[in-house]
Amino acid sequence: MSGELCQTKHYTSQGKTKVDTGAMSEILGFIGLGKLGLPIAENLISGGFQLRIYNRTAEKAAGLVARGAVTANSAKDAVVAGGTVITIVSDDKAVLEVADEAFCEALGDGLHISMSTVSPVTSKTLSERHARFGGRFVAAPVFGRPEAAAAKKLWICTSGAAAAKNDAKPVFDAIGQGVFDFGEEAGAANVVKLAGNFLLTAAVEAMAEASAMAEKNGVARAELLNFLTSTIFNCPIYVNYGKAIVNAQFEPAGFAIPLILKDMHLVQKTSSDAHAPMPILNLLIDRYLTMMAKGLERYDAAGLALGVAEDAGLKW
């Protein structure tokens, strides 16, 4: 797969044409109304799609129903034969259960856009499962916190068959600021998403270590991070998580500890299976395990900074 992998195509929402009117009345199955799923669903309604939604916790659908969405009694029931369905659920187990054989059969030659952060192996499994019923599968994990999702500012990573990705474009246009494609191998976009989440948490750990060192030497972390995140580290990850560290604000969680820990375990499995040592990853996992052990699972991923501070005898 190395050939097509070197031809990353990407386009942003700048200059794109309006969602064509053909999509305006399309029924979309939508499964998963979590912290990202809900604002994505809202934007799809705003973009003219008619949603047929399913969520384990039915109450979360109320606002969408008020805007014209229809609820389904099961994941399978949200699917229209030959149509498009989006899933954005918590983990590999959840998406494999949602998109079971019956679901794939119901979708038939339709399109499944999978936005969950899962392992590349799960995308491969789902892609093959759909193929048995003539269906198409696109992995499309997204980068962005809930605020970014609400503002249609998600970055979307895609992998899967070219024609299927093309069919998914109106959906992406309605929810994100840009799409980066990683080729036809089903799980490639998931590899990228996992790598990105690892880099995000590694950045938090590094900022926290630097901050603890600075504070123990008389320099406030606000001063240190305000300088760095407005100069050589002036990018969204450092700016946003730097602010969280400065303010020690880790609640409410946009990206809660159990979810980031799940992701780091996926990175661990994906790197271990491929024999790629990741020494920083191992210490990140230990940080999150400690947060779970202390009952801090309600905190945001950036909350690992508290462990760094505590190890240095600091209270943030």
Next chain:
Amino acid sequence: MSGELCQTKHYTSQGKTKVDTGAMSEILGFIGLGKLGLPIAENLISGGFQLRIYNRTAEKAAGLVARGAVTANSAKDAVVAGGTVITIVSDDKAVLEVADEAFCEALGDGLHISMSTVSPVTSKTLSERHARFGGRFVAAPVFGRPEAAAAKKLWICTSGAAAAKNDAKPVFDAIGQGVFDFGEEAGAANVVKLAGNFLLTAAVEAMAEASAMAEKNGVARAELLNFLTSTIFNCPIYVNYGKAIVNAQFEPAGFAIPLILKDMHLVQKTSSDAHAPMPILNLLIDRYLTMMAKGLERYDAAGLALGVAEDAGLKW
């Protein structure tokens, strides 16, 4: 010192007035013509300063002499009583030797601007040494690679007495794009510089780990890093070092291994003395020790990515 530390002042070169003509004929002592020292000296000449330079390797001064700089026979000889002298040398030992008692006595009530990356303890020592002769000391380590120095795009971190920093302003205006101040404690700016260099190398290690994981799973590091460094990590450190990793271009070194290793040992001492554990730091030091052991000291700091790749059975 916590009070004044919370009042970080900063200004950028935008909107600043031109270097006043009073500075145009001022004689500046300048010691250290390394990869950063040389372009800084060039810009000072361009800014109207008359340089009196000293460097261990005299040949490096030729270009500056052709532009009107005068060479001195020793560090002390570069100093004008009551004037200003800039030092930018390789390490703590070098600056402590350069600015010995005789040097401080020769400078008298003049100003020493120390731009080397050294420990906060060394700045404190120098500040006290100068004070014994009525002299003033400003720590002013800079962020930026040699290209940035040549382009007057350095970021300058300062600490020291307010009046002394004010007197140093024309110098900073001639060489950088902005100054961030960290208060009156002599070593505060050095703490920030060390923290920044740690974050820089931690970012390289994290990008390399993510890239190795991705490549072992079929996603080229060019694709991964091009995406991340143009979206959520679109800041100079990730963009520039990401490019170096993608191209496996680590020579010629802008920031050679022995220098970054020296810096990481300073971070280690500064954090250890203050009881601030930095687990990522320890593995960075091991990476650089391995590069030294393999005779790769000519490589750039970003070359640690090669060790990450090699550990994963990859050849970059």
